[in-house]
Amino acid sequence: xxxxxxxxxxxxxxxxxxxxxxxxxxxxxxxxxxxxxxxxxxxxxxxxxxxxxxxxxxxxxxxxxxxxxxxxxxxxxxxxxxxxxxxxxxxxxxxxxxxxxxxxxxxxxxxxxxxxxxxxxxxxxxxxxxxxxxxxxxxxxxxxxxxx
Numbered sequence: 639x640x641x642x643x644x645x646x647x648x649x650x651x652x653x654x655x656x657x658x659x660x661x662x663x664x665x666x667x668x669x670x671x672x673x674x675x676x677x678x679x680x681x682x683x684x685x686x687x688x689x690x691x692x693x694x695x696x697x698x699x700x701x702x703x704x705x706x707x708x709x710x711x712x713x714x715x716x717x718x719x720x721x722x723x724x725x726x727x728x729x730x731x732x733x734x735x736x737x738x739x740x741x742x743x744x745x746x747x748x749x750x751x752x753x754x755x756x757x758x759x760x761x762x763x764x765x766x767x768x769x770x771x772x773x774x775x776x777x778x779x780x781x782x783x784x785x786x
Contacts, residue, residue, distance in 0.1 A: 693723060693741040693755070695774035700761075700784050707762035708783070710770065716741050719751040725759045733768035739775075 696714040703709040716723060721741040728736045737759065761767060761783060770781045 690742040692775040694776040706760045710759045716755045718748040723755045735767040
């Protein structure tokens with residue numbers, strides 16, 4: 639079965655530089671087809687290294703982490719198998735904490751295989767947080783921090 643690759647602009651200014659970059663990444667693969675996604679085949683995507691996006695949230699739980707105190711535990715499906723998941727937090731006013739569930743591709747080639755992810759955040763770092771606003775690709779939810 640041939641492997642198909644779709645290239646997207648990676649931020650290089652010269653068109654020739656973009657073409658050379660794509661050919662360097664895909665050298666040694668059996669077939670190249672830019673319309674592979676229209677045919678319903680799996681496609682590797684060439685993306686800018688370090689690109690980040692919100693990922694969907696499927697479950698939110700609070701767990702007792704022992705010495706770490708209360709843990710916020712979030713799970714879901716990431717769109718790329720080689721995507722790293724981060725919980726980026728931003729303290730708000732009056733005991734509110736905003737958390738974004740972000741997936742970042744550190745590799746140039748994204749492997750479009752949906753895989754499960756789990757991420758946790760120790761809440762002892764935020765002793766005054768009473769409410770959480772958790773933002774993902776499928777929207778946001780509010781949660782109250784449970785009492786110990």
